[in-house]
Amino acid sequence: MAFNKRVKIQELFTQDYVGKEIVLMGWVRTKRSNKNVSFIALNDGSTIKNYQIVADPNQIDEELLKKATTGACLKIKGTVVASQGAGQSTELVASHIEVLGEADAEKYPLQPKKHSLEFLREIAHLRMRTNTFGAVFRVRHALAFAVHKYFNDKGFFYIHTPIITASDAEGAGETFKVTTLDLKNPPLTEDGSINYKEDFFERETNLTVSGQLEGELAAMGLGEIYTFGPTFRAENSNTARHLAEFWMIEPEMAFYDAEDNQNLAEDFLKYVINYALENCQDDLEFLDKRAAEEETSKKADQRSELGLLERLKFVVNNDFERLTYTEAIDILKNSNHNKKKKFQYLVESWGVDLQSEHERYLVEKHFKKPVILTDYPKEIKAFYMRQNDDGKTVAAMDILFPGIGEIVGGSQREERLEKLTQRMEEMHIPTEEMWWYLDTRRFGATPHAGFGLGFERLVQFVTGMGNIRDVIAFPRTPGHAEF
Ligand code: 4AD
Ligand code: MG
Numbered sequence: 001m002a003f004n005k006r007v008k009i010q011e012l013f014t015q016d017y018v019g020k021e022i023v024l025m026g027w028v029r030t031k032r033s034n035k036n037v038s039f040i041a042l043n044d045g046s047t048i049k050n051y052q053i054v055a056d057p058n059q060i061d062e063e064l065l066k067k068a069t070t071g072a073c074l075k076i077k078g079t080v081v082a083s084q085g086a087g088q089s090t091e092l093v094a095s096h097i098e099v100l101g102e103a104d105a106e107k108y109p110l111q112p113k114k115h116s117l118e119f120l121r122e123i124a125h126l127r128m129r130t131n132t133f134g135a136v137f138r139v140r141h142a143l144a145f146a147v148h149k150y151f152n153d154k155g156f157f158y159i160h161t162p163i164i165t166a167s168d169a170e171g172a173g174e175t176f177k178v179t180t181l182d183l184k185n186p187p188l189t190e191d192g193s194i195n196y197k198e199d200f201f202e203r204e205t206n207l208t209v210s211g212q213l214e215g216e217l218a219a220m221g222l223g224e225i226y227t228f229g230p231t232f233r234a235e236n237s238n239t240a241r242h243l244a245e246f247w248m249i250e251p252e253m254a255f256y257d258a259e260d261n262q263n264l265a266e267d268f269l270k271y272v273i274n275y276a277l278e279n280c281q282d283d284l285e286f287l288d289k290r291a292a293e294e295e296t297s298k299k300a301d302q303r304s305e306l307g308l309l310e311r312l313k314f315v316v317n318n319d320f321e322r323l324t325y326t327e328a329i330d331i332l333k334n335s336n337h338n339k340k341k342k343f344q345y346l347v348e349s350w351g352v353d354l355q356s357e358h359e360r361y362l363v364e365k366h367f368k369k370p371v372i373l374t375d376y377p378k379e380i381k382a383f384y385m386r387q388n389d390d391g392k393t394v395a396a397m398d399i400l401f402p403g404i405g406e407i408v409g410g411s412q413r414e415e416r417l418e419k420l421t422q423r424m425e426e427m428h429i430p431t432e433e434m435w436w437y438l439d440t441r442r443f444g445a446t447p448h449a450g451f452g453l454g455f456e457r458l459v460q461f462v463t464g465m466g467n468i469r470d471v472i473a474f475p476r477t478p479g480h481a482e483f
Contacts, residue, residue, distance in 0.1 A: 006075075010046035017080040018090055024051065025075045025100065027129055028068050030112045038065055042074065045128070048135055048282050052083065052091040060097050070112055071103030071129070117470055124474055124483050132290060135283035136471055139276055140459045146275035147228060147249055147455075150268055156224040156251060161211030163230065166203055169213045170382050171429055174235045175206035176244075207232035210452060213384075213437055215252040216413060219448055220440045226251040228455075236478050240467045241356070241405065243456060245476035252450035258386070258395040258412040261449035262372050265399060265408055266320050269370075269453070274316045276462050277309075284309060284462075291464035304364075304403060308464040311402065320370040325393070326350065328373055331366060332358050353380045356405040363400045371400045383427045385411040387419055397451065404461050410451020417441040 007022045026044030033039070038057070041050035053076055055065055068074055077096040083089055109123050110130065120127040127133045148158065164178050180200040181187065187198040196204045211227035218225045227250045234244060251264065276284065288308040295303045306314060332338055332347040332354075345355045354373075363371050375388060376396040385394035399408035414420040420441055424431050431438060459471040469475040474483040 006044075008046040009042065009044045009049065009051045012051055012080065012090065013047065013049060018082055019080065021077065021079050021095075022092070023075060023077050024053070024092060026051075026073070028070055028072045028074060028103075030070060031065075031068055033065070038068075040068055040074070042076070043129070043134075045134060048131055048138075048286050052085070052088050053078070053094050054091055055094045055097065060094055064097060064099060067099045067102050068097065069103060069105045069108075071105075071108040071110055072099060073101040073103075074098065075100050117467065121469055121475075128473075131286060133470075135280075135286050136459070136463050136465060137473065138283050139280045139287070139463050140471060142276050142280050143272055143459060143462060144228070144455070146272040146279075147226075149275070150271050151226045151251065154224070156226050156253075157218070157222050159211075159215060159218045159222075159225045159227055161208070161214040161218075161227045161229060163208055164201075164205050165208045165214075166201070166205050167213060167434065168206065169208070169210040171427060172209070172233075172235075174233045175209060176232050176234050178205045178207060209233055210248065211250050212252065212450060212452065213434075215250050215450060216384075216448065217436070217440060219252040219254045219450070220444065220446075223255075224251070224253045238478055240469075241457060241460070243468055243472060243475055243477060246468075246472070247455035249453045249455055250450060252448065254446055254448045256412070256449040257447055258374065258397065258449060261410055261412060261451060262322065262374070262397055265397070265410065265451050265453075266372070269399070269408070269458075270316050272458070273312055273462060277312055277316065284312070287463050287465075294466070305368075311464075312462060315370055315401075318369055320372050320399070321367045322372045322374065324375040325354075325373055325377065325396075326375065328354070328358075328362055328371075332361065335361065335366070337361055337365070351377050351379065359398075359400045359405040360402075363402050363405075368402075370402070373398045373400060378423075381411070383423050383429050384413050384420070386414045387423065395449075399451075401457075401461050403464075404457050406454075407457045407461065408451050408453050410449065412447065412449040415441055415445045415447055417445070 005023055006025045007017065009024065009026065024042060024044065026042040029041040029043050029050050031038060031040045038055040040053040040055060042053050043050045057065065075098040076092065076094050078092040078094040080090050081093055083091040110126055120130065128137060168175050187195040189195045209231055211229055215225055215227050229247065230245055231248045232245050235242065291308040329347060329350050337343060338347050343357055347358060374397045375393040377392060378387060378394045381394050381396045385396050387394055395412040397410050398406050401407045414423065417438065421431050421438065456468050456471050460468055463471060465471050469477065
């Protein structure tokens, strides 16, 4: 006999069930009782809203009701009636309750009170049962769905690029090694180094930092593609915006130049944010209030001028500011902030890499809107970016968002074989090993471009969560791989 003949609570708010006998299953958020009756607030994860269960002790065994404590999982049969109380339009009058799983009140860590995000991170296996994390993960789902919908509707193909690779796409040397060799006793070559020829893949391999290079290969046959997968970076940065394992969306398009790339990125970001606004109203309203409460505990100069919902609507409805790195350096160099030495890293000369304090100054203080920065010095960008005619800069773009900093990185790609190999040699990227990448420049090369969107940074922006560890189910950061 099939067990799952339940109605989801979400449906009770959108369809008329009055007078019908139904089964609900979910977790008790709170229970309050008086002599005559008990009220249980039930949540099943389908919506942020709890549903009220009315249990009459004449109908439901009192010993059983005692077990319906916060966190317990119940199966309830009953009839939907119009509610007399304020706060809900209908409620369920229970005729039969079964306790599917008890939750010992002495031991259950999630009590109906406010818990800190730090505490909830330590019990990430249970935090999905809170309002905040329920909302965050429903919004995360909606955004992931919107990503696929956007590209599918535009005729892009979803490519699954490998997770184990032999290349370091960004050339930053921040890879996690993949090996089956015995670490205590690895096979050695004559000169004493590890003999990877005896390893599983007969060569050195690592977890991918980006699917871009393989994405480029696919775009050179399929035209317009995107990847959406996990990427891994062994950078030892303990910030609120870095993970060791994060999800990245990387579209790659044949026949696109740098400006086409910028247009696509802006349109795409607006689309997915708008999708969340239209499809996650309850959750975003909750998160908006939550963010507003959190703002009150911040120093006045660190509070954002707009609330969460206002911020999302603003991004959807306004053009992003586009300027070159060179123009940005001028703005930063001449800013009062720089002159008064308020930056930790002062901006003195052209060529320096922008720190997140600089990015946030441009976005939050100077332009007060998302910014697309283009044409960075080639020295601070990856080997594959197309070289501009000035000999100094490349056709890069970073998109900077308020409260987040860099959310997108991308570029037009260098499609000219000679320029590419020359740059690879300058940057000590092994051209022989990358023969397959260079082949796309040998055979049927064409201008093409692409970018990478850090999915968790997008979820952070849309949910207003300050720490990236709170927008991925089980975060991986230096020192943390629990769950
Ligand atoms: O700027 P990045 O390193 O660019 C690339 O990987 C290119 N291959 C993308 C491309 O052109 N196809 O990373 C892209 C984005 C960043 O803008 C940021 O949003 C995110 O990925 N990101 C991280 N997110 C969380 N934790 C980290 N450690 C991240 N590193 C990058
Ligand atoms: Mg970047």
